[in-house]
Amino acid sequence: MTDTTRSDAILARMMEFHPKIIDLTLDRVHRMLAALDHPERNVPPVIHIAGTNGKGSTQAMIRAGLEAMGKRVHAYTSPHLAWFHERIRLAGELITEDALATLLDECVTANGGEEITFFEITTCAAFLAFARTPADYTLLEVGLGGRLDATNVIDHPVLTVITPVSIDHQQYLGETLPEIAGEKAGIIKRHVPCVVGPQMEDGLAVIEARAERLGAPVLAYGQHWHVTTERGRLIYQDERGLLDLPLPNLPGPHQIQNAGAALAVLRHLGADEAACEAAVTRAFWPARMQRLKTGPLVEAAPGVELWLDGGHNPAGGEAIAATLAAMPQRPTHAICGMLNTKDIGGYLRPLTSCLNSLHAVSIPGEKNTLPAEVTAEAATAAGIPAHIAENVASALQAIAAQDPQARVLICGSLYLAGTILRENG
Structure with a gap:
């Protein structure tokens, strides 16, 4: 730009x-x-x-x-x-x-x-x-x-x-x-x-x-x-x-x-x-189950299959779950940040059977972000093993260290997705 x-x-x-x-x-x-x-x-x-x-x-x-x-x-x-x-x-x-x-x-x-x-x-x-x-x-x-x-x-x-x-x-x-x-x-x-x-x-x-x-x-x-x-x-x-x-x-x-x-x-x-x-x-619509194939995040975890989605309501969670279910099986981990105005329980519920873990982050620079701690608590309540991460990069590093061939989905908010697209080039 x-x-x-x-x-x-x-x-x-x-x-x-x-x-x-x-x-x-x-x-x-x-x-x-x-x-x-x-x-x-x-x-x-x-x-x-x-x-x-x-x-x-x-x-x-x-x-x-x-x-x-x-x-x-x-x-x-x-x-x-x-x-x-x-x-x-x-x-x-x-x-x-x-x-x-x-x-x-x-x-x-x-x-x-x-x-x-x-x-x-x-x-x-x-x-x-x-x-x-x-x-x-x-x-x-x-x-x-x-x-x-x-x-x-x-x-x-x-x-x-x-x-x-x-x-x-x-x-x-x-x-x-x-x-x-x-x-x-x-x-x-x-x-x-x-x-x-x-x-x-x-x-x-x-x-x-x-x-x-x-x-x-x-x-x-x-x-x-x-x-x-x-x-x-x-x-x-x-x-x-x-x-x-x-x-x-x-x-x-x-x-x-x-x-x-x-x-x-x-x-x-x-x-x-x-x-x-x-x-x-020929349609292109970024941050809707978009595969990230280049950029610093991809280079930092070269074996990881990295996806980005901005869905943020229960119907969005259901759409992600259906998309993941249709993909070839692979250990799948989420890095999730949401706004405090959203139904996080409703969003996470459909994802329970799809995710091996969730790393919760706060959305940088967003005053209405849900604190990472609250996101992690909601994930735990939904039955998803949860961790708190300082940011997306550190969460990705932790996942890649544990599971180098994982599928990783950055999700929960269009605001988080926008941050990722700007920072990842």
Whole structure:
């Protein structure tokens, strides 16, 4: 990455514009967009994606498919891992440092010292960038929830997508699955088709009820499209027929359903089989069961098979467990750091049968990190032999000394994953 000093300084100032990190409302966003002369009205056609898990992977596959069709695609995602620039992709390329810093300066000036959250003002900056750069589509990933998320200001997207909904962020979205599904379903717009991934029955009922009220056609998994695996291939079927494709290059059984949702979107947009194959074979999405093959950490433990995953909720734990279960057997150890806002017991429970041990770390530089001691206690309670480590490097050294051919998974938080990607190059 080039020198990011200028944008980093502006982003740091933006963190001080509002006392709360998360404060769900659209009032400040509408005010800010009005001050910027409503760039959200001029972005290329939007595909809006919400859900608890799989949003980013699904977006990455949709983008790969559209780009294989020769389309220019904007993409907005959060949080970033190593650098903020990852959040804004303009016509296929990450936003440059100069362009980002100039946009952020413009937004700070337009805001005029009013209260606004970091996510709100940076989302407005993304809309400004998207409106000024020609493209065929804009892929917009919800930050949190949907109904009151800063991205939910597009009146007429071409499609909305809801990936699997599960329990997470209860302090903001509600305690029950139907409540959370209702927040996610807030992105559904009148008469705009909605692609719906696999859902729990009570969550799906909420999504379908809102779609019916708004006259929004639903393209739901298990009803309007189906996806499965057969003899090492991905089989997708809808009313247009059957696709027999390679398995997704993004690892893990959960990527099958994400691929299905992406294919449903692409088929609705008229993609041919070649574009659909590109969607599942060319997508790249870091820190989702990503194999690390180079860098200082890999060099420090050359016999170790090193993986990185940013999943952080119970559904994420289940996805990791299913992925590990599908891999060739090998002693597997976790290096885990989590935030104190997450359900660590729920996250670790599915991993109990997959892990030989867990080394707990605190996330460096993160004030909301769960102390390593608490993570270790939770692992012990879940039946996983646990140790406390000063940092990831020392944990990796300890594992490699004991088990030089081990599989090691660094996991528990996107913030930890971002630290690893920055430090490991």
